[in-house]
Amino acid sequence: xxxxxxxxxxxxxxxxxxxxxxxxxxxxxxxxxxxxxxxxxxxxxxxxxxxxxxxxxxxxxxxxxxxxxxxxxxxxxxxxxxxxxxxxxxxxxxxxxxxxxxxxxxxxxxxxxxxxxxxxxxxxxxxxxxxxxxxxxxxxxxxxxxxxxxxxxxxxxxxxxxxxxxxxxxxxxxxxxx
Numbered sequence: 748x749x750x751x752x753x754x755x756x757x758x759x760x761x762x763x764x765x766x767x768x769x770x771x772x773x774x775x776x777x778x779x780x781x782x783x784x785x786x787x788x789x790x791x792x793x794x795x796x797x798x799x800x801x802x803x804x805x806x807x808x809x810x811x812x813x814x815x816x817x818x819x820x821x822x823x824x825x826x827x828x829x830x831x832x833x834x835x836x837x838x839x840x841x842x843x844x845x846x847x848x849x850x851x852x853x854x855x856x857x858x859x860x861x862x863x864x865x866x867x868x869x870x871x872x873x874x875x876x877x878x879x880x881x882x883x884x885x886x887x888x889x890x891x892x893x894x895x896x897x898x899x900x901x902x903x904x905x906x907x908x909x910x911x912x913x914x915x916x917x918x919x920x921x922x923x924x925x
Contacts, residue, residue, distance in 0.1 A: 778841060779805070782831040783895060783918045787816065787824050787883070794824065800918040803833060816893065816922045818863075824883045825868070828854055828895060830916070845897070846879070853898040854878040855909040860891025861922045875903040885924045892919045 781803050788795040802811035818824060832839040845852050849871035855878070856865040866882040894917060901912030 778844075779832045779834050780830055780841060780916050781805070781833045782838075783916060784829040784831070785816065785893075785895065785920060786827045786829065787818070789819075789822060789824050793819065793822075798920060800920060801833070805834075811918075813918075813920060816920050818883075818885050818922065818924050820862075820885055820888050820924050822885050824885070825880065826883050827880045828897075830897070842879075849877045850875070850903075851900050852877065852915075853901045853903060853908055853912070854881070855896040855898060856881060857894040857896070858891060858922075859894065859919075860889060861893060862886030862889040862924055863893060863922065871903075873903075876908070888925050890923045891921075893922050894919045 781801060783800045785798045785800075786796070787798065798814040798816045800811055800813050802808075828842075830841040830845060832841055850873055852871075853876060858865070862885060864884045864886070866884065867876050867878050868882050869877050869880040871877045896909065896917045897915040898909060898912040899915045901908040905911050
């Protein structure tokens with residue numbers, strides 16, 4: 748188990764080095780994304796918690812801090828993602844901008860080694876997936892990670908839209924189902 752946690756931590760560190768952000772437009776600098784929050788809650792009230800991925804000094808500095816997500820087996824959870832720039836005072840909620848540009852963004856979830864099935868729960872104004880809000884169905888006990896990627900200007904009509912567009916961020920949360 749210690750080996751899995753080390754692998755997940757190393758994987759998360761590598762992902763943080765690939766960390767990039769959206770451009771507001773062609774003449775402005777890229778946005779800074781320092782924090783990704785996964786808010787997970789169960790309809791029965793058994794869990795309502797936020798888990799954070801933080802890289803306050805950006806890529807190449809200190810390793811990000813990442814909360815471990817612990818979920819019960821064989822249960823359904825709702826998950827929402829929030830995105831922040833916490834390098835400024837006050838914090839800047841980038842989620843609002845992403846929500847206003849749903850057609851130009853797509854959240855992608857990839858479980859690795861952990862028994863979670865992700866189902867789409869929200870769409871953009873064109874009826875295409877946006878997936879800032881999704882449903883996680885856990886299976887049997889397992890340990891692994893859930894990678895969350897925000898794609899900018901993906902081709903949502905492509906066979907695999909997750910492989911199109913630019914990556915605004917890619918973070919991995921360690922996950923344990925027990």
